[in-house]
Amino acid sequence: MTEKHTKGEMHGCIVCGKLYQLYVVNDANGKFVDAKVMSVGGKLVPHTARALVACEKHTDAEIESSMARTYGLQTEDDE
Numbered sequence: 001m002t003e004k005h006t007k008g009e010m011h012g013c014i015v016c017g018k019l020y021q022l023y024v025v026n027d028a029n030g031k032f033v034d035a036k037v038m039s040v041g042g043k044l045v046p047h048t049a050r051a052l053v054a055c056e057k058h059t060d061a062e063i064e065s066s067m068a069r070t071y072g073l074q075t076e077d078d079e
Contacts, residue, residue: 003028008038014045014066015058024051047071 006025012018020042025033035051037044045052045063054063 004033009051011051011053013042013055013058014052014070015054015062018042018055020053022051022053 004025004027006023009022009024010019011022013020018041020037020039022035022037022039022044024035027033032048032050035044035053037053041056042053043056045054045067047067052067054066
């Protein structure tokens, strides 16, 4: 079983920047594995390489637009 490290981090909403507390899990090599939003009103945004969060009030279209603007279009082959 691979060793995993969990730590608390503050992340801003991908759309508006509002801060949320997250628990982020990385493997022994530091690669992102999973995350959980601990603050009320935030939701995890699926991404293969990093922990991302957005406010629950933002629509899927707003989140996708912000992700495309910030990180480019993500394909299934991206890691």
